[in-house]
Amino acid sequence: MNRKLLSLALLGSTILGGAAAAEVTLTIESWRNDDLILWQDKIIPAFEAANPDIKVKFTPSAPAEYNAVLNSKLDAGSAGDLITCRPFDASLALYDAGHLTDLSDLDGMSNFSGVAKSAWQTDDATASFCMPMASVIHGFIYNKDAFAELGLEVPETEAEFFAALETIKADGNYIPMAMGTNDQWEAATMGYNNIGPNYWKGEEGRLALIAGDQKLTDPQWVAPYETLAKWGEYLGDGYEAQTYPDSQNIFTLGRAAIYPAGSWEITGFNAQVDFAMGAFKPPVMNAGDTCYISDHTDIALGLNAASPNAEAAKTFLNWMGTSEFASIYANALPGFFSLSNHEVAMEDPLAQEFVSWRGECESTIRSTYQVLSRGTPNLENETWGASVAAIKGSKSAADLGMELQDGLASWYAPQK
Template identity: 25%
Template structure:
């Protein structure tokens, strides 16, 4: 058993190890797990999570509270590596029937790669499913079932910005791409502030103008993800080409920070926090980086969607949190205890623990769960879009196909080396290779 500890103060969640499929891998699962017998006997289940410090601290606190509410059930915590090594461990355990009683892992396309209908317990008959955000349910479902409860909060691929700069220059939050470019040019004219920050020293950050633009693609063609998966829609054509064009335009109009080629993710967050930069397209898990490096700017750095052409369709592209799953190898009394644990993950007590220990990245996706009273502005600024249902799922939650070379392609487009059309065509070829490897029909 793990050593129980008292509740920790809120942690900032780092970006290290975040592979841009662009999902946070703050997920769990474990190995083994003793079974419990009949009435009055203790049941032991195991819970596997990645070894990121914040993930472990949340898991410890959740286990402590769960065990206090469920006499006779003990939970053993096991950690796994992050990244590809952890992915391989999970797939190996599932294939050999040696997975932990409960594990946490990514949602969306990475979940689909686990072959969930054959490896995971269908939870669609559990009452908590009715409390879950529709977008999250889509991200953890197949035609045959629902396979996870959420762990953490949603986040968006959007533009964080310095509110003080906006106030000083008399700017308003843009509703269209043209308005955004006009704001950036106004910042440029004012001098001394980078209009738009890019951080290609961390190549994964170069993808946001493409991936974060997907809500605009959906607004124009709600069936685009399905067509894309069926090889009937391409990035080289509109509306998806627009993301590559935006990346190209901000470079060609000289709106970037001088050190965009070498600056890092941490540099980008700090630039916006201090007013050295006005805008930065990034995932809003940047709230955690901000809490760690520039907590004094929590109310200064806000967020808004990457705008499209139509103000009426202005919506956030959102990423769903990770999921907590039960493998089909979990059976009997162990399975019943595992279901109780997964149900507990969806309670207000669980959400409160998560929000207390780790700086939130966006709204919870469980009815009845609310953010702490004080969160960074870039988190609270997202809530109205969720409340008004002005959100669209990132592509990876609607399609299993994402080419591995996107971040190299977007660096080239964003650096003026490759045109938007050439980059989009290159990505379509990259995607084709991956779809064929996945054995998807029509490729």
């Protein structure tokens, strides 16, 4: 009896499915489980309202399994039409293997800057294979109440930054800066790659390093380590064993005044703090210098080369280049900023603060992500260790530069 019902139901669904086939259904592969509601309630209805003959399904898998699941689906030919792209080499490998389509000619692509597209391009930048979605911006989040209490102004220059840290330390009520070195990546991501772009002049230095015109032993690449070496005394007691969640908790509990941050913290922090928060960008050397920020490309969407619905998928990708998509996405996930050139009005004040820097400063991405972390030793991983060593003072900045340069030169031809 049950089986009969089931087969009837199945039969019914096939007929209905057949009827719906006049419309195209697009399936999106993603690792963003967390965004399922956002897609179902906001993004997809907005798109379907504008394109009634295209239906969209968002089918995420677990983040840790995404790469493996996606690869096997692509090999078996059962992957969805649209593929969420990880930045750089993971997606480049998919493109090289013929799984992703070249999207360079898509109209929507014109809404993105070169930096925004760089994470999903071939090394010579001739082909772009994913439509950029969002980036995260680095800077410092601070406790506004603590700053008011101590009569501190938001620091603009490095001298002011260290003066502020000194004041907080002298007062003794707050830990000047909440960061630990136990997990290592914060030191590199929120330390070195946060303040560094001001030294190596953002894209200019990053591209010169890739081209082999600059070396990691050059002053602009070593100096950030010298600055990090001064951070050590302003981190809390026992920062050597302080983990990432420890740092987050110390800051949200109001025990620390400054938190070297990435904008992805905004949602979590908003839910936890009971004081006013503000943000300031990485301090520059002298007042009035051009500022550079790390506006790191994080997520994009590509087209499965084997998709039977390529035309519909391209419609969707073009729509992703519009300001409508940018505004929905950025407001639902404050801290993940649209990569497009549109002006996006955001409601979250902290997110507004972060994104306002784009207008004042030059954007760049983390220096180690493109090309330079392809070999062994892996420059990104080595940078984690080097940043920690700099903060702890266990090695001099010059030595760290030499070590990193030796490691990079051992496999990367332009640096030999």
